[in-house]
Amino acid sequence: MMEVKNEKNRLSDALKQNAQKWAAVALSVADDPQVVFAGNTGGASATAGELLRTYQIRQRLCEEKGIETYGMAELIDSLSDCGERDPIQVYPFIGPSSSVAAFRDAAGNLLGCITVLGRDPESGRRNLDFANGRM
Incomplete structure (x- = not known):
């Protein structure tokens, strides 16, 4: 539980x-007490090149x-500024x-955030899933 709180504070x-x-916008969502860290403390891993191609399509x-x-x-x-094979961690x-x-990035520096604001819990989750390629 403590590690989860630390990820939110770190963000x-x-x-x-x-x-x-x-x-x-990301801070306004992250500071909401109802928003929780929903991953593992290592984050999901991918390369910068993989994520770049994915998010160009997603956008x-x-x-x-x-x-x-x-x-x-x-x-x-x-x-785009990262090396093709640079490891990137994703924290939901x-x-x-x-x-x-x-x-x-591998050093723990924040490269960016994608924030999706939803009208209701159902659409918010669907929109986040879609934006992040899970639909």
Whole structure:
């Protein structure tokens, strides 16, 4: 339980140091007491190249379906600056109507977040799943 709380605090601290809109939106969700860390402390792992290709497609599909995401374009820019094989860890934070996926490099630096705000718990979860390729 303590490790889970630490991941949420770690994300909030990193977001407070970033003045971009995507970070402010992610912070507003991450600081909600109902939002919980929904992964393992190691995060899900992928390479920057894999994630870059995936999120370029996801961005286009989200736009086509009218799913508003915050931070996806900025994450794509960050992933473009990484090496193709650089390992990236993904940390999911899920709430009743909004969710954040945080992306960190091997050194633990926050590369970006994708935040999906939902009208209700069902649409919020569906939108996050779609934005993150699980649908």
